[in-house]
Amino acid sequence: MAAAPTAAALLDRLAWQLLELQPAEATRLGVDTGHHAALRSRLDDRSPAGVEKSQAFLSQSLVALGRVSRAGLDPATLTSLAVAESAFRTALDGMKLPYGVATIGNWRNTPYTVIQNVGAWLDVPQLLDGDQPVRDAADCAAYLARLSATAAQLDGETVRGRIARGQGLVPPAFLLDKTIVGVTRTVREAMTPDGPLIGPLARKSGTIPGPWVDRAVKIVQESVVPALERQLVELQAQRALATDAAGLGARPFGDEWYAWGLRASTTTQRTPAEIHALGVAQLIDLHARMDVILRGFGLTQGTIAERATALQRRPEMVFPNDDAGRRQIVAYMQGKIDAIRPRLSAAFRRTTPGVLEIRRMPLAQEPGAPAAYGGPGSLDGSIPGRIWVNLGDPSIHNKVTIPDLVFHEGIPGHVWQGEYAQKLPLLRSILAFNAYSEGWALYAEQLADELGMYDDDPAGRLGYLMGLSWRAVRLVVDTGIHAMGWTRARALAEFVAATGLPLSNAASEVDRYCAWPGQACGYKLGQTEIVAQRDRAKVALGTRFDVRDFNQAVVEGGNVPLDVLGGNITRYIAGARA
Incomplete structure (x- = not known):
């Protein structure tokens, strides 16, 4: 039997497995290079099959995390393990709900697959304009590959929206109105030279030899715009059923989803x-x-x-x-x-x-x-x-x-x-x-x-x-x-x-x-919780309290659930007393 991985090795392995599911995140972090350069050409799978892959990853990861011995581990590693377990368990619970987008380590959870501030129609243009590097011919090819993957990402969302509609989930009418206006505008501007899909490549490619912009125009015309139009059809089908009821309480499984x-x-x-x-x-x-x-x-x-x-x-x-x-x-x-x-x-x-x-x-x-x-x-x-x-x-x-x-x-x-x-x-x-x-x-x-x-x-x-x-x-x-x-x-x-x-x-x-x-x-x-932890530290440390040390403990502990934050501050207090 192979030896269990060390905590550090497991955390690293899980990171790269997660980035395989979320390749745009690899680009945002600037780690889509070397062995992992292929991530720069891909988008995440937002179809029902993509959700199933994420669920399998989460389930397997939780088992692996549970097998890691905590004995002798330093506080930072213990924190990282606790953070991973919390994030994965919460995301898995969200994916078991009847509908919606439950993210892994992200705050953009929503019951609606596509809405005025959610969806590939927004994410892809922002990725291409903001984080997508275009420095050489390989980067241009990666840009085009992501552009080619956009239609499948859009269609995956559309399918899930159609399934949710069949379950009785329809967003509020006033949100759909905004969304339809936004997607319609994207369709209208998609083919323009300075539009949200072609414009970033045209601006970034500069003097890099190759018909990059012409190829982008072809991809947008033949695959992206039709996928956007299919998504519009689904949004309009939802709008025909929509009401102005604003909250989840008016929707099936709404109380469960809101909890x-x-x-x-x-x-x-x-x-x-x-x-x-x-x-x-x-x-x-x-x-x-x-x-x-x-x-x-x-x-x-x-x-x-x-x-x-x-x-x-x-x-x-x-x-x-x-x-x-x-x-x-x-x-x-x-x-x-x-x-x-x-x-x-x-x-x-x-x-x-x-x-x-x-x-x-x-x-x-x-x-x-x-x-x-x-x-x-x-x-x-x-x-x-x-x-x-x-x-x-x-x-x-x-x-x-x-x-x-x-x-x-x-x-x-x-x-x-x-x-x-x-x-x-x-x-x-x-x-x-x-x-x-x-x-x-x-x-x-x-x-x-x-x-x-x-x-x-x-x-x-x-x-x-x-x-x-x-x-x-x-x-x-x-x-x-x-x-x-x-x-x-x-x-x-x-x-x-x-x-x-x-x-x-x-x-x-x-x-x-x-x-x-x-x-x-x-x-x-x-x-409120950070301030409460600061007050706790002040009482515990008295004249030894220094706000610089407290702030350092909070910020260097990294992004954590609030209960893990409490444990980090407890360790900071103990260290300051020593």
Whole structure:
């Protein structure tokens, strides 16, 4: 009988097996090279057969993880094993549900295979434009191979959507309307030289000899566009049956799916009622703090939201609603990143480079997307971390809301944390837990405040508190939609009343909660737990407590479920006492 693999060898093997199932992730990480270069030419299989392959991988992996002896292993390896077991078990449980997309180490879980912010119609253009390298003829061929694989990926989604429709699952009508508009636009633009599928190759291939663009046009015309059109037919069939019921409670197996969605997104066992009550309590506290700032601006009449909205509309807070304004928004965001960098040594013992660029989202993605999102670049640094900013409607950005947005998405948020995680075993760079990653990003906003970024910027501090209110109201609205039967109109009203954010921003947010049930609850629950762990460490260590050491323990422990985070902090406390 062959000897059991060591823990490190098993973790490495599982990482590469997982990347075989998720080859686009290998490109994002920059590890689709050498022996693994073929991954650069492939896309994941989103058909029912592809789901079965993922289930088999998860089941076999859990057995292998269970056989590894924990005796004598260092804390970092024990953490990695616990992380893998948690991620694989949660994903497998999700794949056993009657329908939906249960991801492995990703936060984009959804009951709907294709919707306004989910699907190959969005993922492939973003991959090709963002992470897909095109440096030589081999890269051009890999680009074309991925383009050729797109039709099968689209059809796999279409089949699963048709199966779900047969089970009685149809997305809300208002989400399907957005999706149909977006996919129709993609079909219309697919054949254009600067469109979402051909344009990236045309821009990147430059002087590389070969008829690359002509071949791309042929692939798009003969296979991708027909597959997109088939997907449109299915979406329109769903639309013919759709209602405006927003939540999972109105759908078959909805309560079961939502319970899993909350578990996957929060890595806790909190009930919808508990989460709802926590959000209400935190909103009361945050609004009291916002009131003080608003009075300092002379805004004393009206609700918190009305006054916050009034401040955001002042001429000195807004940007022009045109391309010049879009450029100014990006420059303002960059300025905030540049300003916080010199202060980070006050919050961390060991800093990381934080390689970052700010880019506009693909146009087709903007109508259903949030204000921005971000993440780290490749492991080798060849692809920088990015903040993808939604500039379709420039009015959703202003000098009140931008600072906390860039600290959350960029530095010391997602991009920063992700770089630390990339120093861990490869599997840990793939697996992500929403409550930790989003909780850290929200905690990063708190660190920015503690580092003095708002000392001379009360409008920015108001935006920070608005951001916290935004995440607190997510606890209220997400549970309201999916567990309490709220309509979209009520969810929008509650969101706007709590945050003062523009209606266009609110609509994008609420529709996102409808498409990703439970995901929005990870942010505030994660930050709440990190702060609770910090308070625990302060009490335990007294004068020995140093926030730099705590932050280092949290960020270097990597992306973990919240219960694993608690264990990491327990070890940090023990070490600090020694």
